Amino acid sequence: MERTSRKPTGKRTGKSFDTRDKYEKGDRKFGPKKPFNKFDDKNEDRAKSFVQRRKLNKIDKDLHKDTIRLNKYIANSGICSRREADELITQGLVQVNGVVITEMGYQVQKTDKVVFDGQGITPEKPVYVLLNKPKGYISTTKDEKARKTVMDLVANASPYRLFPVGRLDRTTTGVILLTNDGHLTKKLTHPSFNMKKIYHVTLDRKLDRADLNAIAEGIRLEEGVAEVDNISYIDGKPKNEVGIEIHIGWNRVVRRIFQKLGYEVESLDRVMFAGLTKKNVKRGYWRILTDLEVNNLKML
Incomplete structure (x- = not known):
């Protein structure tokens, strides 16, 4: 029996088709009716729109280059994560320059004063330093009489400004904590927490x-x-x-x-x-707290 060749048939219509015919006729599935021209009006509009968006993005970045999102500001201060910070903001627990902020995505400037739970916070990386204080040093950041302070002993501990948590007399020695975490400082020194x-x-x-x-x-x-x-x-x-x-x-x-x-x-x-000891820390020396010790302090 003599064999005859047949064109393939479409599955739905049953009609024959030819890929080349479809392409030459300009079928959208197989090719455009006319060759692509990058200079036509439509693509020129797209190019202009793209350039405009880039300019707007640059302007937006320039406007916010010295700002930080409020939730990140709070998270960087060591209080909580960004997600938890969003909850604090929506609950109206955060103030910026004396005004309660509940807006998501609010931008904070470096000069703004941010307050959480009545305590000012800073977007610095929280640092926790344990010092074995020797005699002859006072527990303040500076002294009008130019006496030696504990800050002289921890000058190289952090690039951020630290503050002593509580005080020890000039002649008293031993464990003292220094940190830039204002919220934890308030917690550890408030009488209600009974440290x-x-x-x-x-x-x-x-x-x-x-x-x-x-x-x-x-x-x-x-x-x-x-x-x-x-x-x-x-x-x-x-x-x-x-x-x-x-x-x-x-x-x-x-x-x-x-x-x-x-x-x-x-x-x-x-x-x-507050559970911290001076074990393995010589008099006049300091060490950075471990993550476990920091977590224990926050859970007290």
């Missing part, structure tokens, strides 16, 4: 058992009764050395407790603050 502090106290004479019990029950000072969480003699040490755990933050409270009973504090060393 625990442990001191190693060396007295001018042995501490009587009766006086130790009296301190444990509470000594009345000008502000009220100074409540002590724990006090005990230190194992292996003379009876003039005791450990005392306290949470109140009254000025010179530990020294005044013993002075009320007729003792003089010869040395006072803070060995623990």
Whole structure:
């Protein structure tokens, strides 16, 4: 039987087709009716539109080159993530220059004052430094009498400006935290959070058992009764050395407790603050907190 050639048929119409015929006729599926001309009116309009968009984008970038989105500003301050910052903004908990901002995408300038929970914040990378403070240094950022401050000891710890969390007397040694995280500073120093502090106290004479019990029950000072969480003699040490755990933050409270009973504090060393210790940190030296330690502080 003689074979005959047939053109392929379309699946839907059953009609024959030829790819070349379709292309020459200008079918959209197989090719344009006329060759592409990059200089025709339509493409020229597209080119103009593209150039205009680039100019607008450049103008927008120039306008915001010294600004930062509010949620990123908050996240960079170390308070929370950007997503959590968006929630804080929508809840009306953030102020910029005294005005509550609830707008998503709000741009903040470097000179703006941003306040969260009543505390000013900065978009700097949060830094947390633990210092084992020696004697002779005061716990302030600067001193009018040009005395040595703790800032002199941590001058190379961070490119950002740090602030001490709380204070230690000039003659008191031990753990002190410095940071640029204003929100955490407020949390750790506010009386309502009851941050625990442990001191190693060396007295001018042995501490009587009766006086130790009296301190444990509470000594009345000008502000009220100074409540002590724990006090005990230190194992292996003379009876003039005791450990005392306290949470109140009254000025010179530990020294005044013993002075009320007729003792003089010869040395006072803070060995623990908010769960942080000076272990493996020599006197006068510092270290950066680990991520775990920072997370623990924020969860307190």
